[in-house]
Amino acid sequence: PASTLQCGRHRLDLSFPHVMGVLNVTPDSFSDGGHHVALDDARQRAEKMLGEGASIIDVGGESTRPGAAAVPVQQELDRVMPVVEALVRDLDALVSVDTSTPEVMHEVANAGAGMLNDVRNLRREGAMRAAATTGLPVCLMHMLGEPGDMQKDPHYDRPVEEAVAEFLEARVAACEAAGLRRERLLIDPGFGFAKTVEHNLRLLKYMERLTALELPILVGMSRKSMIGKVLERPVEERLAGGLVLSAMAVERGARILRVHDVGPHVDAVNMAWAVLKEGCDND
């Protein structure tokens, strides 16, 4: 895959793995009186993640958890825009924005965001064109259905890693046909989206299958139920399991790891990478 990604005014060197810190934008905390407090809090959390080694901060205005309902565009903008503007202006951060909404893509790109992260792989009306117009890199993630219904009865008529690879290849081809250059695309198997725990575990085990697309791979497994169900741990006790998964994902080709606990995952990713890159010099 191309070893550097132009993310707005930031260049991301993908010859080694990076950590993306999740910045939860608590719903509607910016539209009511709590505006400045909440914004300060978001900025401080982002600053902490950058200080711990995050290369990217991921900001989302719409929950993509199973069962989540879609939010109106204006509400998404109200949640996301103040944060994107603050992180770009005050921290010069590389900001990734989780959105499937064309208007939001345009607005955040104009505000200096560096990457678009669409869990709906640009399938919404106008999303492909909007993403192409922004000129930003776009992460295409595998998901069937919507967060509201995707976990009802996930099933695949062939090995899940084959189904996911074929799906992503098709979405990449659709993007190229729409004028989105391949150099701007990232792919993501979508752990936890329309998948059982078994699907998720198998998807990681055979994730190297995705490297055949020769595009940067982004993964998000942090605190997810694939950890909780295997280890029988509540969401606040899933860090150890998540660190193992980060190391295994790096071994299988992941270049961006979307996590909540940045510091520990930076160590896990750097440790795994130290082993993997060993010996490259005299290969």
Ligand SMILES: Cn1cnc2c(O)nc(N)nc21
């Ligand atoms: C927003 N979001 C939640 N989980 C995610 C994952 O696994 N990948 C990407 N790209 N985005 C995610």
